[in-house]
Amino acid sequence: MAKAAESSGEPGTTWPRPLFAGLSDISISQDILVEGEFTIPMRSHIREFDSSTLNESVQNTIMRDLKAVGKKFMHVLYPRKSNTLLRDWDLWGPLILCVTLALMLQRSSVDSEKDGGPQFAEVFVIVWFGAVTITLNSKLLGGNISFFQSLCVLGYCILPLTVAMLVCRLVLLAEQGPINFMVRLFVVIVMFAWSIVASTAFLADSQPPNRKALAIYPVFLFYFVISWMILTFTPQ
């Protein structure tokens, strides 16, 4: 690890200490030649022993990833302005959510009606191509978010709508009627608003300030279409 040539950091600190913690105390008044081997770790949290993860048990690997996904779910359900989703993006969560949603939205049997609801492949394509289009749009407008970070946020923010789909399917087990529809409508509207708020909390800061509305509107349209698909789901 590189050490600053003059470091006036606190003596006696134990390793690991946060990266670059003592830099603000340094003032270098002349050019100092620094040589040696520099390694700068890319992740913000340093593993205790930098060994490869090949040797650990499968359960460890899966639990670690599941915990990361679960942590991000919590961030979506209680959206605050944080950049956890952006910093440690992953696409597992969006995949799980998309597959769940598509499975629940497809019709229970291959029926002969021509104009039915969306099929699994259609939902899948809409979610992923919609997310890609919104990401491209945001980048073209000059946002400084990376491609996969944006996909990650958009995918994770489908979580409230997936919950709405679950609730709707449960409500549909009861008898049909206007009350049934009203309950479903209310749930879908609330979850739709939740999705928008969550994704705006994560995405809004990365847009140039005079184009925020232009970048947020496609997100609104995207979640609106998904909400419409959820609301109009009718079981056979």
Place this chain on the structure above:
Amino acid sequence: MAAVGDLQFEEFGNAAATAAENPGATTISIEGPGESPTHQAGLPRGSGGEEDDELLGNDDSDKTELLAGQKKSSPFWTFEYYQTFFDVDTYQVFDRIKGSLLPIPGKNFVRLYIRSNPDLYGPFWICATLVFAIAISGNLSNFLIHLGEKTYHYVPEFRKVSIAATIIYAYAWLVPLALWGFLMWRNSKVMNIVSYSFLEIVCVYGYSLFIYIPTAVLWIIPQKAVRWILVMIALGVSGSVLAMTFWPAVREDNRRIALATIVTIVLLHTLLSVGCLAYFFDAPEMDHLPTATAAPNQTVAAAKAS
């Protein structure tokens, strides 16, 4: 008399040859297809009548056009090239939408709002919104019309979204392509003062489709008269925006060709709106009442047969 020398000194491009042939005439440069991002055609250099005052007010747009020419010089395989087509702020998009909703006679949409900064944001997202608006409104309207029927089972009709998308995007891209090709062809025969680049035409068409979004939502109302009035209003607004944009471009041409062009533009627009209304929205029939009557099956059968 040094008139020829003066004229030649003022020429741009390869118009010097024509200036030598016709020393008394003013020559106008006509851009080719490859130069569309850096065109200067929005600035009329001829002596058009009412365009003179706008010409005087266009001094700063002269500089912006030069700057625009410098901006859009990335090669087409880089990301920055496509970013230049999204170089609009929120208020600019709102202004352009407002301009498409309130056509003012004599004001050209392209000259007033686009000013050599055509964007692809507006056309793309207005078309996307329109696709979903038509599909969803059509579905909702059919549901409300057939609400009381015992034999009706609601289906979300998801296939119609892809059909709507094909229609709307084909209209918004192929018709401007055809129109641009046609205008280029006429420009090679007749010197026109005003000519538009392909992106500007796409831009005008995209923004002119905005009026159809609230129209599609209002088409849910299951009254024939209301729907046709809405068609008239929407057609009037967007048709006039298109007509007023393209009239200066064909005005110098043969009278009949100019009129035929404008009529074709409006006719295609009519075809789009009437076609969408007919295909996505079922006709509301007068004997459909949402309450169950004494012989619902017979009423439904009679209505369906008519």
